[in-house]
Amino acid sequence: MSAVTVPPKPVRRTRRLPRYVPWAVLAGSLALGALVSLLTGEVTVTGVVGFGAIVYVVAITVTSHVVEGARWAKDRLATTLVTAAFALATIPLISLVVLVVGNGVERLSWAFLNDDMVGIYGSMVEGGAFHAIIGTLLITGLASAVAIPLGLLTAIYLTEYATPGPLKRAITVLVDVMTGIPSIVAGLFAATLFMIVAGPQYKAGVIGAVALALLMTPVVVRSCEEMLRLVPNELREAAYALGVPKWLTVLKVVLRTAIAGITTGVMIAIARVIGETAPLLITVGIVANVNLNVWDGRMTTLPVYVYRQYAQGGASVDRAWAGALTLILIVMLLNLVARLVSKVFSPKGAR
């Protein structure tokens, strides 16, 4: 070789900040935040974190700009802001849980769950939500009894029977749009329906159930459809090859494979409508006693109970918080059981 090869110059590397620097800056910012809030007034968590966050954003960007250059400074700024957005979003969730548990746990007791509001007035601290819990369970149960079969059958139609065409497209789009129907409009529809069919004086839990069913059906369709699509086509073909009729294939192979996912979806749909307030407020109303007949008379439901008790003020506010805690516990329980079902019973190794 005649030409002498020049060893390549080392590639210019950007100088990066060591890993500990952001944390050090964060600690410094929080300390500065504490100092600032001490100077301006009393020290609160909101103040320290608020000032600290602003100081941190400025400090880390400037430090990075000096050491690493403009591009990395921008990157650090973006990382900070994105993380801050997430942290900000957890504030409502955490504060809400702390607030409801803190205010509700005092009044929530066995007696509260087993007492209705008959003979409770003024500043009496007795009384409970038994009638409201019963009402919620009955109305949601009736709504589910309509919405689950309707939603499941529609999902089966969309995945197993429908051929691509205008009808399938229309149903898919309308189901999507239906998930966005305002709950108050669903309530108005149910109220109007029964006003016309049964006369304006008719008040019953079933009116609320119709409204809830209308809200629940599209959610059931969506989640069931998704689950049915996950069932591998090979299973269906294997069943057909054995001479199993289509309807039995759907019933015994497809549904049985997807049952865990469907159960999860249905329970999340129930959890979604069990907290609906507005449609029940304008249709079912409120009473003080237990009403077990969904076909006749006003009923109390838990969300409406919470709303009314809070609006009354005074001693009722405690009952409202206890009711809210009960409601959240029911919703969370449904969500939790739903997740467990999908975890435990979903087919192993399918994914």
Next chain:
Amino acid sequence: MARELTDTKEKPVSAVTGTETIRRGPAPGRVGNFVFKGLSSGAGILIVVLLGLVAGFLLYRAIPAITATRDQLEAVGFMRGESLLSYVLPLAFGTVLSSVIALVVAVPLSIGIALFISHYAPRRLAQGLGYLIDLLAAIPSVVFGLWGLSFLQPRVGPLFEWLSTNMGWFPPFSGYLGPAKNIAIASLVLAVMILPIITATIREVFLQTPRLHEEASLALGATRWEMIRQAVLPFGRSGIISAAMLGLGRALGETMAVLMVLAPGFLVNFYILRPGQHQSVAANIANQFPEASGLGADVLIATGLFLFVLTFVVNLAARWIINRRAEFSGAN
């Protein structure tokens, strides 16, 4: 598909027993197939019919209010002698204003959260963090109302006051009057309520970003943020738009937060920090409908029909954008 066996000329016969092996006659389960197919198609069609019924019944009851004369409407107590149009206008304005403010707050925040979950958080944590945000969607709206009144109200009050005293020259911020029962706080509660659906939609789109685009960008020396600007955001733009519209649809129809937090009024203005200026269609229905009867109920149903049409259009547009994107992106 269960295929019917067609008759063949020669009967298949078992070599051992000499009897026919294939069952003749109609395919098994023909009745079951027919019934089951009928049931499921019926359910699908019923859903379409149901949506038509909703519009139909609302329209049927709204027509008396639309055609009513001025004198008839004056008899309705809560309308204070206004025509239907001038009654709906402030309500529609309040609804749109609160929803738009909620969107302005929620969309940037959602993009940040979605990015955090899809591209920043450690992979193992990402799913759990997504579930945490989804939990917000499970909280009943009445509980959000309680939260708005007893957590948010005392905390944003000082902020509003500061805004009003220091930036009061900007008309929308002028004239704050505590306690905070204005449209700004109602919009903040709405923003928290629509956060989960916007985040979930945007997150799905961000996760679909072609891996190769991201890696190509990083390989060219881009920082993470530059990669997001170059690969993730352009890919997800239509997803962000449709997510915002889905959130808008939710915010337009949300009742309880506005009903519980806002001190209502029937004015058309932009004083977002003053109480008693605005009211939304949904909250107004929830407020008046239990006591309304006759023509009063018809008027409220007419406003409900307006809300139905508005959210229907917004949701339809959002779905249209999503579907159009799905056809082009090829990321399915």
